[in-house]
Amino acid sequence: MSKDRIFDAARAILDHEGIEGLSVRKVAARAGVSTMAMYRHFADKDALLNALMDDGLAAWEKVVRAIRAEDPMEWLEAVIEAFLKFALTQPHRFDAAFFLPAPEARRYPDDFVAGRSPVIAMIMVRIDQAKADGRLGGTPAVDVALALAGMAQGLVSMQRAKRFSSDKQFRTLFRAQLRHCLQSFS
Structure with missing residues (x-):
């Protein structure tokens, strides 16, 4: 039960404060356990980061598995749209999946070629x-x-750094650039 409570506390902090707000002490305090008790369930902060990353990737995978387009190009365009929506509507879970410095993050190209990334x-x-x-x-x-x-x-990173003049401009450019990228391989 404590492991779930600790993880839920970590995810709540991530959801409210982002990666920057995450600390072992803060998670332990929110979970109502001592820092030492937390280490009985997560060996160290890296183990907690890996669990949060896995949670973010699982959320992203669930989104992708829900795409029902039969045509492969339509499916790929739906993934592009789903990625944009995931980044904008679940920013902290997106960050956990793609930006969290988790030691067990998948590595290109070996992990991708080996099929370790379901998406x-x-x-x-x-x-x-x-x-x-x-x-x-x-x-x-x-x-x-x-x-x-x-x-x-990269485009999401630019948007987070406020490099676009508006959210509307970002969405328009994101869609156009990703479609252009995909079409450039035809």
């Missing part, structure tokens, strides 16, 4: 389907997936 694996399947249909060129699926992911995360 990247789903994306690569759709890219390969589109390639088989003659709608995308011969670039390896992992490279296309990385280009899309890198551009999407």
